[in-house]
Every structure is written in C-alpha cells, then in structure tokens.
Amino acid sequence: MIDKILEKNDPGLSDVTALLNAEGRDRGLLFEKARQVKAEHVGNKVYLRGLIEFSNICAKDCFYCGIRRSNSRVPRYDLSDEEILNAAYFAYKNRYGSIVMQSGELTGPHFTERVEGLLDGIRESTEGNLRVTLSCGEQTPETYERWFRAGADRYLLRIETSSRELYSRLHPNDEKHSFDKRLQALRDLRSAGFQVGTGVMIGLPFQTTEDLARDLLWMKSIDIDMVGMGPYLEHKDTPLYTYRDLLLPKQARFELSLKMIAILRILMKDINIAASTAMQTIDPQGRERAIDAGANVFMPNITPCRVREFYKLYEDKPCTDENPDDCRRCVEQRIASVSNDVAYDEWGDSGHYLKRTRPADR
Ligand code: SF4
Numbered sequence: 001m002i003d004k005i006l007e008k009n010d011p012g013l014s015d016v017t018a019l020l021n022a023e024g025r026d027r028g029l030l031f032e033k034a035r036q037v038k039a040e041h042v043g044n045k046v047y048l049r050g051l052i053e054f055s056n057i058c059a060k061d062c063f064y065c066g067i068r069r070s071n072s073r074v075p076r077y078d079l080s081d082e083e084i085l086n087a088a089y090f091a092y093k094n095r096y097g098s099i100v101m102q103s104g105e106l107t108g109p110h111f112t113e114r115v116e117g118l119l120d121g122i123r124e125s126t127e128g129n130l131r132v133t134l135s136c137g138e139q140t141p142e143t144y145e146r147w148f149r150a151g152a153d154r155y156l157l158r159i160e161t162s163s164r165e166l167y168s169r170l171h172p173n174d175e176k177h178s179f180d181k182r183l184q185a186l187r188d189l190r191s192a193g194f195q196v197g198t199g200v201m202i203g204l205p206f207q208t209t210e211d212l213a214r215d216l217l218w219m220k221s222i223d224i225d226m227v228g229m230g231p232y233l234e235h236k237d238t239p240l241y242t243y244r245d246l247l248l249p250k251q252a253r254f255e256l257s258l259k260m261i262a263i264l265r266i267l268m269k270d271i272n273i274a275a276s277t278a279m280q281t282i283d284p285q286g287r288e289r290a291i292d293a294g295a296n297v298f299m300p301n302i303t304p305c306r307v308r309e310f311y312k313l314y315e316d317k318p319c320t321d322e323n324p325d326d327c328r329r330c331v332e333q334r335i336a337s338v339s340n341d342v343a344y345d346e347w348g349d350s351g352h353y354l355k356r357t358r359p360a361d362r
Contacts, residue, residue: 002026034262034294041269047348050091050302053311058208066235072348095344098131103291105137111158146193156197161216195353197226203253205243225350230276232316254282270351
C-alpha cells in the first residue's frame with residue numbers, strides 16, 4: 001500500500017497519515033524515496049546558515065518557550081551591533097554564504113530601524129555577498145517591506161502548528177498571540193518579496209498524527225519556500241511542562257520528526273529544509289540523520305559563546321559551548337558522514353522560490 005501512496009502526485013490526508021505511521025519495510029521505502037527525490041531535485045549538498053541569536057528579549061509569552069517574557073529565571077541579553085556585525089563577517093570569511101539573524105519578538109520603530117541599520121552594515125562589510133534570513137517574529141507589513149529593501153532575503157516565521165485549536169492551547173488567548181495574525185504575517189512576508197519559511201513542533205501534548213499530516217499538507221497549500229521543524233522539547237520553566245506526562249518518549253518524537261522531513265521532501269521537492277538543532281538534542285547524530293532523510297540546510301551556531309546558553313527555547317540544547325572555529329570542523333564531519341557535501345560560498349536560495357518568482361525559467 002505504501003508503494004502506491006509514494007507514487008501519487010497529490011497524496012491526501014489519509015495517505016500522509018499512513019506514511020507517518022509507516023513501520024518496517026514501509027518505513028524503509030519512505031526514506032528511500034525521500035533520498036531519491038532529494039538527490040534528483042536539490043542534490044546532495046548542504047547549505048550553511050550561520051545562526052546569530054542576537055537577543056533573547058521577547059514581548060510574547062508562548063507556553064512552550066524557555067525565553068518567554070514571564071520566565072524571570074533566564075538572564076536577558078542583547079548583543080551589541082558590533083558583536084552582530086562581527087559574527088556576520090565571521091560567516092562571510094568562513095564562506096558560509098548566508099546567515100540567520102534570530103531574536104525574541106520585539107516591535108516598534110526603534111527595533112525596525114536597528115535591524116535595518118544592521119542589514120546595511122552587513123551589506124557593506126560583505127560587499128553584498130552574504131544572504132540574510134531574519135527570524136524576528138510578527139511585524140507590520142511596512143516593517144517587512146523595509147527590511148526586505150534593506151537587504152534581507154528570507155524570513156523564517158514558524159507557525160508551530162497549523163491547527164487553530166492546538167495553537168490556542170500553546171499560547172495565551174489574546175491579541176498578541178493570535179493564530180489569524182500569524183497566518184496574515186506569513187502572507188505579508190510573501191507580498192513583501194521574501195523567501196518565506198515556516199515550521200512546526202513535532203510531538204506536542206494534545207497533538208495527533210493527523211494534526212501532523214495536516215501540517216505537511218498546509219505547508220504545501222501555502223506554497224512555502226523553506227521549512228525548519230523538529231521535535232518538541234519540554235522546558236521546565238514553562239506552563240506546557242505541566243503536560244509532560246502526555247508526551248511521547250523523546251525517541252518517538254525524533255522518529256516522527258525524521259518521517260515529517262522525509263514526507264515533506266517528497267511533497268515539496270525543491271524547497272529548503274533545515275536539519276534542526278532540536279534533532280541533535282535527542283540523538284547525537286540527529287542533524288545528520290535529518291540530512292539523510294531529506295534536509296539540505298545546516299545552521300551552525302555562531303552566536304558569541306558568552307551568551308549562547310541563554311537562548312534556550314528548550315533544555316539540553318547542544319553546541320552551546322563550542323566556539324565557531326571548532327564548530328566548522330564538526331559541521332564538515334557531520335555532513336560528510338551521510339555522504340553529502342558542504343556548499344561553501346553558495347547562497348543556497350530555495351529552488352522553489354526561484355521557480356515561483358521566475359516562471360520563465362521553468
Ligand atoms: S516562541 Fe518566540 S515569540 Fe514565543 S516566547 Fe519564545 S521567542 Fe518569544
């Protein structure tokens with residue numbers, strides 16, 4: 001039966017659910033197909049994104065997140081502009097091709113201008129040769145447009161779950177945490193011209209396998225360009241920790257995450273899929289296994305070590321004390337271990353984005 005599903009061009013909800021439940025021989029077929037699709041459509045190379053977690057200050061209170069506003073146990077930091085520009089330059093000099101600038105969610109004219117100024121500074125110091133992804137939460141359409149014009153190319157805004165009902169159990173019930181606003185922000189990002197990324201958490205309390213299948217079909221329906229998703233990992237200083245007894249064992253969440261990546265690769269052949277750090281928290285080879293399952297983006301953390309341990313959305317986050325030089329060697333070894341190559345000096349734009357914005361090339 002799995003063989004037939006894997007041949008379908010447009011699998012439905014029951015098909016995708018069956019793939020998520022695949023075991024034994026069926027599971028093997030799923031991963032084999034994902035490997036084939038990856039080799040054919042995006043190749044066996046892995047693009048690097050140097051990750052700069054530039055501030056853990058956040059105005060929101062998501063129930064699952066270790067740096068939520070109400071967690072008074074986490075020391076707050078905000079890197080200086082100089083530290084951020086130095087980290088971006090490190091990525092450029094080490095031929096990463098691109099960076100991700102991530103922060104808690106802050107809004108307002110000062111924050112908009114600050115990010116704009118940083119984008120200007122990065123463009124100047126790297127002569128426009130470094131692609132920049134922003135991951136700074138929900139902003140107004142005008143802010144998105146300003147940041148796009150200032151040189152950001154991609155934007156990552158995870159929905160965490162495409163189920164409205166589950167979303168309401170993961171967030172306070174107020175305007176600041178509105179599911180509809182999240183959806184609108186994703187549309188605004190696309191209108192502004194970005195390569196748009198999203199993602200979900202896998203193995204949340206109250207989440208069903210069908211919810212996950214719907215997540216995958218939803219990503220396809222909104223024609224997303226990039227995805228970063230991984231297992232939900234509980235953090236003891238968060239409200240969602242109360243429900244930890246409802247969770248699947250971590251290994252089961254990891255296995256589901258691998259299947260989600262493999263199925264997404266089959267559903268959306270030319271998008272960029274990140275091997276999330278959360279995978280490595282459960283399995284020491286987690287990110288390599290994600291690449292083997294269909295991911296093609298790796299995000300080495302280049303945040304200065306002095307603050308890295310404070311950006312913990314979940315506990316036991318790996319690589320919080322590794323310096324960027326050690327990190328580079330480690331990344332190369334990890335990627336080579338699954339017969340993929342590091343794509344140095346390449347921007348690694350989403351092939352899906354390039355096709356949808358340049359239809360004449362099809
Ligand atoms: S998930 Fe993002 S927006 Fe929500 S509390 Fe954490 S950093 Fe803030």
